[in-house]
Amino acid sequence: MEHQDREAARRWLADQGVSRVREEWVSAEAPGALLTADEVAHACAGDVFEEDLPAADRVRLAFGLLDLLDAYWVTCEMRFADRGAQGPLPADALWGGYRRRLEAEADAETLTHALWVDWFEDRGTAATAFAEVLGDDIERVVAAPSKALLRRARRVLECSGPVPWPVKEPAYRTAVRLPALHPALFTALRASYHDVYGDLEPIAALALLDRLELPAGTRHLAELRQVLAAGHENHHRSPRAWETAVRTCS
Incomplete structure (x- = not known):
């Protein structure tokens, strides 16, 4: 499931004009300027929760973005959405995503x-x-x-x-x-x-x-x-x- 979330996030970023170049990122709006993962997160993560998708799919997309970027700001936007007018987010999607990633061998320091x-x-x-x-x-x-x-x-x-x-x-x-x-x-x-x-x-x-x-x-x-x-x-x-x-x- 995490692989699917990651690939969905990659495709979503591409639709926003953002793609990966080695360890950095680049935007179609400024192709000569490399972006850090944190800059991409600040620019894009909040937009995930504006997508015309079921709430659970928005959460999965946000987790896929987190998997790609490993940026703390993605978790902030998830929490803002849960605590804000769009929330609460579906508990199964939100906390299930946390639990699966906390159980994985991959580093979980951001979470x-x-x-x-x-x-x-x-x-x-x-x-x-x-x-x-x-x-x-x-x-x-x-x-x-x-x-x-x-x-x-x-x-x-x-x-x-x-x-x-x-x-x-x-x-x-x-x-x-x-x-x-x-x-x-x-x-x-x-x-x-x-x-x-x-x-x-x-x-x-x-x-x-x-x-x-x-x-x-x-x-x-x-x-x-x-x-x-x-x-x-x-x-x-x-x-x-x-x-x-x-x-x-x-």
Whole structure:
């Protein structure tokens, strides 16, 4: 399906007069000027949602554009469309596209960045987004952990710091039953403490941290345990607590 989406996006760009030249792009309007993928995204991605197509096909076209360009701005336009007058976008198309790409072997950094700074930091979308990309599936991941499902779970956990604690804690408690997810869970707990919008409940987070099977000498494990045991919720609300922990544990 992703290949079909990519080819549909390539054809759509060609209809807009945009084609690829090696690692750059060129527009028929200015054939002598090479464009970066990000410039193409800013110029064209929003137009996808103006096409006279069924909403699900617009979403698939946008994902195909993302596959071609790997540009964060494409994810922004998808979110604008979902949250704007054209939205909400069909959930199966939107979140199914996220899930499939999070499970793929290909790099998913653009998608995880979009989840982290947009969908998860926004209290209006965090619960739905987290449920769609992991929360609703975590029992299945733990019960039958295929390589693809583990990739998705790890990627989502590692960028889930801003998700409100009551939303993500049930998934964290389920994930802790699977040792293969413990390193990602540690990253999740650390990010929940360190991210500007990170969210956790110290005692509950400490209880999870103490259940993780991690390699000896895991960096910042002792420091995180110390600040959580002291009841601190976020690095940015009590920065000296982390500094003290670093000195104490070094």
